Structures are given as C-alpha cells and as structure tokens.
Amino acid sequence: MNRLVIIGTGGHGRVIADLAVKNGYTNICFIDDYATGACLGFPIIGTCDHIEDENDGETDFIIGIGNNSTRKEISEKHKVNWATIIHPSAQIAVGVSIGKGTAIMACAVVNACASVGNHCIINTGAVVEHDNIIDDYVHISPKAVLGGTVHIGKCTHIGIGATVSNNIDICSDCTVGAGALVVKNIAEKGIYVGLPVRKMR
Numbered sequence: 001m002n003r004l005v006i007i008g009t010g011g012h013g014r015v016i017a018d019l020a021v022k023n024g025y026t027n028i029c030f031i032d033d034y035a036t037g038a039c040l041g042f043p044i045i046g047t048c049d050h051i052e053d054e055n056d057g058e059t060d061f062i063i064g065i066g067n068n069s070t071r072k073e074i075s076e077k078h079k080v081n082w083a084t085i086i087h088p089s090a091q092i093a094v095g096v097s098i099g100k101g102t103a104i105m106a107c108a109v110v111n112a113c114a115s116v117g118n119h120c121i122i123n124t125g126a127v128v129e130h131d132n133i134i135d136d137y138v139h140i141s142p143k144a145v146l147g148g149t150v151h152i153g154k155c156t157h158i159g160i161g162a163t164v165s166n167n168i169d170i171c172s173d174c175t176v177g178a179g180a181l182v183v184k185n186i187a188e189k190g191i192y193v194g195l196p197v198r199k200m201r
C-alpha cells in the first residue's frame with residue numbers, strides 16, 4: 001500500500017493528497033484530463049485513458065473529484081483497487097462499515113453501526129450519526145449533520161452545514177442546499193433549500 005494514483009487535481013483531489021500523505025503513501029501521483037506537469041509536487045502522469053496502464057495489481061486508486069456523477073462514471077468504467085482513505089483525526093465508531101473508494105476527511109464523525117457506501121465523501125467536520133445508511137456516491141459536505149438512523153440515497157449531495165433530523169430518508173439524486181434543514185422524508189429527486197427545506201426545482 002505504497003503507491004496511490006489520485007484521479008483529479010482539483011480542490012478535492014488536493015485534499016485527498018494530504019490524506020494520502022497522512023496515511024503513509026510514499027509514492028503519490030495524479031491523473032487528470034486537463035492538467036499536466038505536477039500538483040503539490042506530485043507528478044501528473046496522464047489522463048483517464050491511462051488508468052488501466054497504471055493498474056499493476058499493487059497500486060491503489062482513488063477518485064479525487066467532488067461531483068457525484070463523475071465519480072460514479074469513472075468508477076464504473078475501471079476495475080482497479082479503489083482505496084478507502086480516512087484522515088487520522090476522523091472518529092470512526094464501532095460497528096461502522098465504509099466502502100471502497102470512500103474518503104473521510106479531517107474531524108468527521110461516523111458513529112456506531114453506520115454504513116457508508118462506495119466512492120462517498122464524508123467531508124471535513126461532517127457528522128454521520130449512529131445507524132445511518134449512506135448509499136454509494138454520496139457527498140456529505142463540510143459541517144453537515146445527519147441525525148441517527150438517516151438514509152441517504154445514491155448520488156445525493158448534502159450541502160455544507162445542512163442538518164438532517166433523525167430517522168429521515170432522502171432518495172437518490174437529490175441536492176440539499178447549503179445550510180438547509182430536513183425534517184421530513186424526501187422521496188422525489190431534486191434540489192431542496194431552506195429551513196425547513198422546500199423543493200427549488
């Protein structure tokens with residue numbers, strides 16, 4: 001577990017690089033369709049077309065791209081060893097399961113018996129309370145708080161600082177806006193904002 005290829009040199013990819021260093025990866029490089037040269041001193045070795053070329057069976061890969069659909073698309077295309085990366089300051093409780101390709105950022109809390117799917121982002125300082133079920137490709141933004149026994153469907157984005165009350169079910173392909181408050185189930189995909197949330201479109 002020494003070599004890590006990070007796909008994407010944007011903001012999220014660069015935060016992943018910091019996690020990689022803190023997780024003991026010593027051979028870190030980037031793949032990016034739009035950038036060349038180096039990023040944070042780590043080489044950019046090619047575009048997404050070259051992912052398979054780097055797959056020697058020993059290298060780990062992670063998608064450092066914040067857009068949920070893009071992570072889904074890339075991960076479905078390539079069969080490689082997707083790494084799960086957790087910042088050392090994150091609090092992961094007993095009975096938690098975390099899928100492959102998922103990143104848990106600094107000071108996030110994932111409490112007892114929660115399950116986090118594949119290629120998710122639990123961002124800086126987010127709280128995922130006990131018994132949550134977070135499906136694949138979900139992004140829980142910085143400082144968002146999910147009460148106990150919440151279910152978040154595939155590809156849904158919970159915005160920065162949003163709050164979801166306990167026992168709430170939010171379906172796939174939703175965006176819950178920054179600072180929003182969810183107190184009832186959301187069963188229809190769309191963008192929801194406000195306190196409590198209303199569908200925006």
Ligand SMILES: CC(C)(COP(=O)(O)OP(=O)(O)OC[C@H]1O[C@@H](n2cnc3c(N)ncnc32)[C@H](O)[C@@H]1OP(=O)(O)O)[C@@H](O)C(=O)NCCC(=O)NCCS
Pocket residue numbers: 123141142158159160161175176177178179180191192193194
């Ligand atoms: C909800 C969201 C997706 C809407 O984006 P958008 O479609 O580009 O919307 P706009 O910025 O054009 O705003 C449209 C209207 O909605 C309002 N609005 C936008 N986001 C809002 C929010 N989170 N809460 C309340 N109102 C909001 C705007 O003030 C604007 O109102 P107006 O028409 O009266 O001026 C976006 O604002 C948001 O909250 N994204 C989450 C960002 C985030 O968490 N990032 C984390 C990255 S780590």
